[in-house]
Amino acid sequence: MTNIVPIRRFPDDMPQEAPLALPEQNLRAPFRDPGAPGRARERSRWLWRIATFLPAIGATLMIVALFTDFFVMDGLSPFEVLLISLIAFSFFWIALSVAMTAAGVIRAVLPARRPEMPVKPLDVAILIPVHDEVPEDVFGNAQAMLEDVAARRPNHRFTLFILSDTRNDAVAEAENHAFAALKAAAPAETPVHYRRFAENTDRKIGNIAQWVRRWGGGYEAMLVLDADSLMTAEAITDLADAMAADPGAGLIQSTPRLVSSETVLARVQQFATTVYGPLLSLGLAAWTGREGNYWGHNAIIRTRAFAACAGLPRIGRDGRLIMSHDFVEAALLCRAGWGVSMLPAGPGSYEEAPETLIDYVKRDARWCRGNLQHLRLIATRGLHPVSRFHLFQGAMSYLVSPVWLALLLVWAAIGVGEEKSLIVYFSGNDPRPHWPELTGAKQVTVLILMYGMLLAPKLVGVLRAALEAPALRSFGGPVQFALSFLAEVLLSVAYSPILMIQQTRAVVTGILGVEMGWSSYRGSAGRGPSLWQLLRFHWVETLVGAGLVTGIVLGFVTLWLSPIALSLAAAMPLSALSGLRLTAYPRFANLMATPEDIAPPSVLLRARAARDRIGAAMATGLGMAAE
16 A cells, blocks of 8 residues: 655644554465464354344245245246346345344343453554544544543543544644644543544555554554544443453444434434344344454454454455455454454444435445445455355345345336236237236235335334333433334335435446546535435436336326335435424424433533534634634
């Protein structure tokens, strides 16, 4: 990777260098880190894996059997085999989600095994990579975390590094003033450092790699955060304690919750991750064990293990950057003999959600491109089978959208009967001359089955909350909770078809290597995108939806597709609605609110106050600089 030289006019407030080699890994040859103590085989882990995957596979085989029986009148045609394959492919991931939720329920009722014992204090570097972010938000969150840690007085020693590769000089100048305000207010026992790199070569990967190569040798572990991350002292200490107690741990991932959401779409995401997410996380942690995954932030990593095992090369003949680096880094740590696990217990690890549908889709498109790269990395030599599955699942989470779209279009084209079929109308041929009639009752059965599987994890999460009176009160009471749940389900159903189309576009453009070229709408929630921006962004969904609605009105498309058709046709107004700030309307201010909204934790209150203080200090400093 290219060396990065700092711009001299910006602060160079860094400690003495402690170099650490970070060699690029050879993906064509197995690698074992001689410094890794190895991962003990856990028989119970395989029981969890069987208990999770066997029901998902069994449910998928049942669906295959049902549709095969439906199609098999005079043998299966290639078209029918393709349809059954697509149905099985898409249904498996739904069934797996349900099975993981069930595993999470079982894991939640089992006693937690967490031995209390003294741990060796660690030197931990808290790393916050930033790139053209809002400085007062980043530095305000950092100050809140430092104050919270100082109040708790943990055994571990923490040092904060803000690693900027901001390209905008005005933002970089604001970072200067924000850092000065942070350093003046930071607790004396926690060193604070800031550095801006001249080039953002290899983006976040290069930013972290530069720190490891130049300062990584001075710290036993690094807690990697995102620019919008916020963690309590308890959550930070829990991660450090877990790593200190487990010499074979290379990476321990926390489970971040979404906070500070005010817009419609952000609240949908926040409510969903808070209510339904914990059981899914428990189920994921149960079956992955020490072959877990990494989500790129809010995780602690053993620095020397990362340096020895996770240096990423560029791939392909054109030397492309590995974009979704986190999955790959976790897989390389497991390959080398280090454990990668999840610490899903309790709140305290936070991040923020995209505010509008356009913001969400733009981020999702970047993730899609990175996850599609995983298909070419699955063959990396020496990977654990579970790590290969993580890479495969990451790609499939996006490839399933084109499959759903294909099934939708086939269902629409087949129509409501031989005389009311788009295929027959345009070609004169009926591909299903021997299919039994798909009656309204049968269509309802299929829809109930699909929506039932999709809603099952939500219903289990709601039931768990409903059985716990304190949990209901923390959401504003049973009535407020019920209204929030209903709103989240209806809005999720409305936005899902739009995301299906957008993810399909991301897959197609990613495969073709076409840049979508959309400018960022970050921070647009207050005023919203213009009509032209909405039309440019959502014209595909709008046309597909209009076509489906027309087909339904003319009687060629089944009425059961109406919810999907209407959502797609209304993509533009739904996108505009996504950025509406609920907090601006007192009657709806607590709709889909979570406990962190109803009774904010102290670290969140600290962060808000620190943002205001640093923002005021920045305004003074920038004003004096302008004069």
